[in-house]
Amino acid sequence: LNAIASGVLKGERVSISKAITSIENRDENSRLLMSELFPHTGKAYVVGITGPPGTGKSSLVSELAKVYRSRGHKVAILAVDPSSPISGGAILGDRVRMLDHSLDSGVYIRSMASRGDEGGLSRAARNAIRVLDAAGFDLILVETVGIGQAEVEIVSVAALVIVVLMPELGDEIQAVKAGLMEIADIFAVNKSDLPGADKVIYNLHSILSSRDGSSQTALKVSAKTGMGIDELANKIDEFRKLQIEDYMNQKRMKHLADELVRNVALNLYETAESKMRNNPEFKRIVAKVAERKLDPESATDLLVERLLGQSSKAKS
Ligand SMILES: Nc1nc2c(ncn2[C@@H]2O[C@H](COP(=O)(O)OP(=O)(O)O)[C@@H](O)[C@H]2O)c(=O)[nH]1
Ligand SMILES: [Mg+2]
Numbered sequence: 001l002n003a004i005a006s007g008v009l010k011g012e013r014v015s016i017s018k019a020i021t022s023i024e025n026r027d028e029n030s031r032l033l034m035s036e037l038f039p040h041t042g043k044a045y046v047v048g049i050t051g052p053p054g055t056g057k058s059s060l061v062s063e064l065a066k067v068y069r070s071r072g073h074k075v076a077i078l079a080v081d082p083s084s085p086i087s088g089g090a091i092l093g094d095r096v097r098m099l100d101h102s103l104d105s106g107v108y109i110r111s112m113a114s115r116g117d118e119g120g121l122s123r124a125a126r127n128a129i130r131v132l133d134a135a136g137f138d139l140i141l142v143e144t145v146g147i148g149q150a151e152v153e154i155v156s157v158a159a160l161v162i163v164v165l166m167p168e169l170g171d172e173i174q175a176v177k178a179g180l181m182e183i184a185d186i187f188a189v190n191k192s193d194l195p196g197a198d199k200v201i202y203n204l205h206s207i208l209s210s211r212d213g214s215s216q217t218a219l220k221v222s223a224k225t226g227m228g229i230d231e232l233a234n235k236i237d238e239f240r241k242l243q244i245e246d247y248m249n250q251k252r253m254k255h256l257a258d259e260l261v262r263n264v265a266l267n268l269y270e271t272a273e274s275k276m277r278n279n280p281e282f283k284r285i286v287a288k289v290a291e292r293k294l295d296p297e298s299a300t301d302l303l304v305e306r307l308l309g310q311s312s313k314a315k316s
Helices: 003-009 013-025 028-040 057-070 092-101 118-134 150-156 172-180 197-209 229-242 245-277 280-290 296-308
Strands: 045-050 075-081 107-113 139-144 160-165 186-189 217-220
Touching: 003 013, 003 028, 003 118, 013 028, 013 107, 013 118, 028 118, 045 057, 045 150, 057 075, 057 092, 057 139, 057 229, 075 118, 107 118, 118 139, 118 245, 139 150, 150 245, 160 229, 186 197, 186 229, 197 217, 217 229, 245 296, 280 296
Parallel strands: 045 139, 045 160, 075 107, 075 139, 160 186, 186 217
Antiparallel strands: none
16 A cells, blocks of 8 residues: 555545645646545545635634534545645645644644646545545535635535625625525525624525525524534534435435546546647648638637547537
């Protein structure tokens, strides 16, 4: 067994960190690592936490971790941030919250940031979750910033999604309506120590009640005062119990299918790109398009056929 893999299985923090770094960098070791760890995964419950910046996701996740620790769980926090370039696996906010948990070996905190495309980030995040799962963390809280593709992709890793809102959200609420309404199982209205939380709850309820058979719920919390955090944890546990075996198996199959489709698409993209860039035929075709002798769509079909040996035209 790979030394890092066996360290991960023993729950050793240094090995966990090395494994996740290896996955982030997609280095030579990462594939072997994942193939060795994968059989030991599938036990953890993964909760996604997303929402607009500044709503208190990180604070809430940290408080939630405390509650679950007191209930005997081992908790890992993975912060996935497509916008911030990092080094050494930690961004500033995490250093601060790590202090809160620094004496507790039952909590592990890690940030991952994009080194380019978002597709690559979610791929790395999925595998990082598996590392944490194999290391024995039975609850994994995945925080993503609710802007862009990443928070939508959280749906395909998490068993349950919490969308964090707060009073006095301005334009962000529009973004929420656009992308986040659908993916939430639980809306947590954080900063309910401030005025205006009831109004947010009222608005959410009026949206939710207009939907048939929705199991979505909303509740007020405050990461600052601790209000509602126990109730939020209870709600998560309730959801978990309601997610009967058959349903979870179905969901897992769907998540895995989504993952494989994305991975293959990503790999094909990378292969196509490297094949094209240095190909003299590619350059000739570009020149033809520039001279208006060939249109871009026909050029695309031609390239797919010539370089990849496939027909790009949809077959009926
Ligand atoms: N009043 C109040 N402030 C909060 C609460 N939770 C977080 N904050 C503050 O909101 C700011 C953003 O919090 P953070 O957790 O970094 O938000 P994130 O960007 O969603 O991860 C920080 O200054 C927090 O101290 C809360 O429940 N009440
Ligand atoms: Mg944060």
